[in-house]
Amino acid sequence: MSDSRDIELIKDPGLPEHVHRSTDIDPKAAKRAERQIAILFALSCIGTLLLIYSYIFISDETFIFIPVLGETNAHQFGLGMGMAIALFCIGAGAIHWAKTLMPDEEVIAQRHEFRSPDEDRAEFVKTVKEGAAGAGLGRRPLIKRTLGAALGLSGLTPLLLLRDLGPLPKDELTKTSWKAGTRLVTDPGDRPIRPEDLEVGAVAQTLPEIPAGEHRKLSDIGKDAVLLIRLRPDEFNLDAERFSWTHEGIIAFSKICSHMGCAVALYEQQTKHLLCPCHQSTFDVTRAAKVIFGPAARPLPQLALTVDDEGYLVAQAPFTEPVGPSFWERDS
Amino acid sequence: MTARERIAGNVAGYVDDRTGAAKWMKKNLTKVFPDHWSFLLGEICLYSFIILLLSGTFLTFWFDPSMREVEYEGSYEPLKGLSMSAAYASTLHISFEVRGGLLMRQIHHWAALIFMVGIVVHLLRVYFTGAFRKPREFNWIIGVGLLTLGIVEGFLGYSLPDDLLSGTGIRIAEAIIQAIPVVGSYLAYFAFGGAFPGEAFIPRIYVVHVLLLPGIFLALITVHLMLVWYQKHTQFPGPGRTEKNVVGYPLMPVYMAKAGGFFFIVFGVTAFLGAVASINPIWLYGPYTPGQISAGSQPDWYMGWLDGLVRMAPPIETHAFGYTISWNILIPGLILPGIMFTLLALYPFIESWMTGDKREHHLLDRPRNAPNRTALGAMALTFTLVCLLNGGNDIIAQQFHLTINQMMWFSRIGVIVLPPIAFIITKRLCLSLQRADRELVLHGRETGRLVRMPNGEFTEIHEPISPEKAWVLTSHEQLAPLELPEHDDAGVRRPKALKNRLRNRFSRAHAVAVPKATETERRELEGHH
Numbered sequence: 050m051s052d053s054r055d056i057e058l059i060k061d062p063g064l065p066e067h068v069h070r071s072t073d074i075d076p077k078a079a080k081r082a083e084r085q086i087a088i089l090f091a092l093s094c095i096g097t098l099l100l101i102y103s104y105i106f107i108s109d110e111t112f113i114f115i116p117v118l119g120e121t122n123a124h125q126f127g128l129g130m131g132m133a134i135a136l137f138c139i140g141a142g143a144i145h146w147a148k149t150l151m152p153d154e155e156v157i158a159q160r161h162e163f164r165s166p167d168e169d170r171a172e173f174v175k176t177v178k179e180g181a182a183g184a185g186l187g188r189r190p191l192i193k194r195t196l197g198a199a200l201g202l203s204g205l206t207p208l209l210l211l212r213d214l215g216p217l218p219k220d221e222l223t224k225t226s227w228k229a230g231t232r233l234v235t236d237p238g239d240r241p242i243r244p245e246d247l248e249v250g251a252v253a254q255t256l257p258e259i260p261a262g263e264h265r266k267l268s269d270i271g272k273d274a275v276l277l278i279r280l281r282p283d284e285f286n287l288d289a290e291r292f293s294w295t296h297e298g299i300i301a302f303s304k305i306c307s308h309m310g311c312a313v314a315l316y317e318q319q320t321k322h323l324l325c326p327c328h329q330s331t332f333d334v335t336r337a338a339k340v341i342f343g344p345a346a347r348p349l350p351q352l353a354l355t356v357d358d359e360g361y362l363v364a365q366a367p368f369t370e371p372v373g374p375s376f377w378e379r380d381s
Numbered sequence: 382m383t384a385r386e387r388i389a390g391n392v393a394g395y396v397d398d399r400t401g402a403a404k405w406m407k408k409n410l411t412k413v414f415p416d417h418w419s420f421l422l423g424e425i426c427l428y429s430f431i432i433l434l435l436s437g438t439f440l441t442f443w444f445d446p447s448m449r450e451v452e453y454e455g456s457y458e459p460l461k462g463l464s465m466s467a468a469y470a471s472t473l474h475i476s477f478e479v480r481g482g483l484l485m486r487q488i489h490h491w492a493a494l495i496f497m498v499g500i501v502v503h504l505l506r507v508y509f510t511g512a513f514r515k516p517r518e519f520n521w522i523i524g525v526g527l528l529t530l531g532i533v534e535g536f537l538g539y540s541l542p543d544d545l546l547s548g549t550g551i552r553i554a555e556a557i558i559q560a561i562p563v564v565g566s567y568l569a570y571f572a573f574g575g576a577f578p579g580e581a582f583i584p585r586i587y588v589v590h591v592l593l594l595p596g597i598f599l600a601l602i603t604v605h606l607m608l609v610w611y612q613k614h615t616q617f618p619g620p621g622r623t624e625k626n627v628v629g630y631p632l633m634p635v636y637m638a639k640a641g642g643f644f645f646i647v648f649g650v651t652a653f654l655g656a657v658a659s660i661n662p663i664w665l666y667g668p669y670t671p672g673q674i675s676a677g678s679q680p681d682w683y684m685g686w687l688d689g690l691v692r693m694a695p696p697i698e699t700h701a702f703g704y705t706i707s708w709n710i711l712i713p714g715l716i717l718p719g720i721m722f723t724l725l726a727l728y729p730f731i732e733s734w735m736t737g738d739k740r741e742h743h744l745l746d747r748p749r750n751a752p753n754r755t756a757l758g759a760m761a762l763t764f765t766l767v768c769l770l771n772g773g774n775d776i777i778a779q780q781f782h783l784t785i786n787q788m789m790w791f792s793r794i795g796v797i798v799l800p801p802i803a804f805i806i807t808k809r810l811c812l813s814l815q816r817a818d819r820e821l822v823l824h825g826r827e828t829g830r831l832v833r834m835p836n837g838e839f840t841e842i843h844e845p846i847s848p849e850k851a852w853v854l855t856s857h858e859q860l861a862p863l864e865l866p867e868h869d870d871a872g873v874r875r876p877k878a879l880k881n882r883l884r885n886r887f888s889r890a891h892a893v894a895v896p897k898a899t900e901t902e903r904r905e906l907e908g909h910h
Binding site: 057062064126144162217236256272329 | 411412413480481483484487516549552556557559561562563564566567569572573574575577581613624625626627628629630631634639642643644646648649650653655656669671672674675676677678692693694695697698703704706707709713743774775785789822848849851855898900901903
């Protein structure tokens with residue numbers, strides 16, 4: 050940038066002269082503004098009356114037709130519109146009042162510097178130093194160290210007291226309710242399933258069977274939910290072991306996404322893909338739920354299937370790996 | 382003196398005898414506030430916070446923050462007989478049986494969205510006009526704190542009804558906690574009182590949502606406002622406005638009427654939205670169960686960019702020595718947001734380090750006059766917007782007949798490529814606008830009137846702009862770059878040479894500008910005409 054001494058900058062013309070509003074000079078205009086403000090406040094009163102009327106006299110089963118909104122609950126609509134009109138008009142009235150009738154001459158106020166004068170600063174530093182010297186922390190290291198230790202240790206108290214927020218996970222994250230021979234039952238309905246109940250291309254949401262009368266906990270569903278899908282056996286592209294986990298083309302996967310634990314609920318029959326609606330991880334059913342797209346890093350765990358003596362689908366064995374999202378102690 | 386005046390005087394005297402308030406009030410009732418529409422953005426946040434307190438208190442009278450299982454026996458037919466949590470059942474009760482309950486629920490939700498929009502737009506205003514500069518850095522940091530807490534508070538709030546959609550959100554939050562190395566599964570078990578979802582979580586987040594966070598909000602907002610009050614508001618450059626003064630209207634009566642009125646306007650608009658625009662119809666989602674989900678699951682918008690980041694993360698996990706690190710969750714869920722919020726909070730200090738400017742600023746910048754800052758802001762905004770778009774990739778794909786894959790790849794590439802492009806374009810735009818300002822000051826405005834000269838030439842008549850306008854366009858400072866020496870007098874590299882070189886580079890980038898028009902130049906040009 051060039052030398053600024055011989056360059057003249059454009060000057061500040063200063064605050065422009067005040068221009069009076071029509072309400073300042075014309076009493077008629079002022080009167081008109083006063084009336085407008087009063088009308089707004091009166092409208093607000095009508096709004097509150099509408100609210101009271103709707104609260105008491107309109108049943109919440111009345112529906113009316115409102116353009117744009119369509120068929121609308123009259124009770125809700127009356128309450129809400131009454132409140133909206135009542136509040137909005139108070140605000141509009143107040144602002145109109147401020148803009149038309151209250152003084153509108155701009156005022157100039159000076160700013161003060163935030164920085165304290167140097168002597169105050171020096172005084173402050175001196176006071177702090179004297180205070181510190183008076184306490185004598187620097188000269189008495191024993192007090193300093195033991196105080197530090199005491200404060201530090203006392204900080205552990207809240208941490209310790211919070212310990213009972215929950216139990217330790219132990220191996221709960223790695224285990225589900227599935228055991229060898231556990232029957233698969235429909236969810237909802239809790240009916241056991243035979244292979245012939247599922248047509249090729251069909252999907253079923255299942256859970257492990259529990260004794261009648263027992264209550265199923267949500268935390269169990271969060272680990273046990275399993276998706277059954279039936280394909281033609283020749284559509285699979287599995288190794289021998291994984292193929293032996295299927296039964297007559299029926300394959301079972303954990304329904305809990307291996308990414309963040311959402312229910313992997315969208316099955317596309319054409320492509321045989323499972324899609325998690327949360328983050329769009331996509332799993333290929335024919336290749337043991339291999340991840341073909343999205344942020345999931347692992348396939349959905351597969352549950353080995355077979356049938357029991359009565360011909361109902363059961364688990365051959367528990368899941369061979371933890372279901373659901375990853376965690377530190379997970380070892381695969 | 383009328384009787385009324387005497388009573389008022391007596392009351393004021395009674396209070397002042399005991400508090401000495403008159404002196405303070407005398408000074409502060411006439412406090413001057415500058416006028417600009419963008420200064421209302423922070424007010425919108427304050428007012429929607431008050432609306433949230435009022436409507437939220439109403440909701441607590443009926444809401445039962447419990448995960449105890451109950452059978453629904455209310456008036457909403459499709460869910461009758463279903464087993465659900467008391468939290469969900471009581472939210473249905475508020476929506477269908479309490480008169481005005483649904484309205485209040487919707488007002489509360491809309492106010493929360495307005496609160497968050499208000500905070501973000503207010504932040505953008507403060508950022509792009511440079512209002513965060515010294516002495517207002519503390520208030521910037523408090524503001525970033527309020528934004529961060531607002532996101533958490535909003536998330537906890539819409540999680541409380543324990544419906545299928547919000548339960549899915551909690552499940553994702555649990556997975557993020559669980560992914561933290563070493564202590565993740567312990568933290569998750571502590572937070573949920575055992576295995577997900579357990580029965581402890583809703584009552585716990587209820588206390589955080591209605592007591593702990595609102596308390597912190599109140600404290601932070603109070604300090605935020607006290608600082609604005611004490612430091613006085615910034616003002617846009619204009620005739621008669623300097624770094625040393627504030628030009629505006631006095632609090633009493635103009636600002637009291639305007640600000641008070643504006644509260645009612647915000648409340649009225651929120652009530653209108655609550656009346657006509659259905660939001661979070663939890664009865665359509667059903668009660669939460671971990672085995673089910675609704676398609677098109679979306680968080681509220683202020684969480685959307687985080688969800689978008691998680692969605693676009695590449696599927697990377699590390700398995701070693703029997704342990705797992707989920708980068709696909711940690712990077713988008715914790716590390717990147719952590720970096721982003723830290724940079725945001727530290728920006729005032731970063732900028733003053735880059736420019737070397739340690740002076741107080743009370744006059745705002747026009748965004749074009751700080752091209753580097755404006756471009757950095759556009760860059761950050763572009764990053765966040767791409768993430769936000771990807772947070773709705775399923776909905777967008779469906780609406781615009783795209784595939785999820787196309788959306789995802791657009792985002793994965795766009796999130797890296799688009800922000801720098803936004804930076805370059807914005808910086809150039811700012812410089813072009815500076816050039817246009819310069820033109821305007823030196824040559825006046827185009828009148829659109831064409832004149833034919835005696836020699837047959839056509840010219841357009843330019844009229845000089847007003848002195849006020851010329852002042853607005855040229856009153857800004859143009860700082861020279863720092864040019865810190867990298868070598869000392871003897872030609873030896875100074876100890877901080879690398880740091881200084883970096884700082885010089887930033888400083889130079891920050892100082893790029895079209896020289897503003899001066900009176901001297903204007904006079905020279907006049908001489909030519």
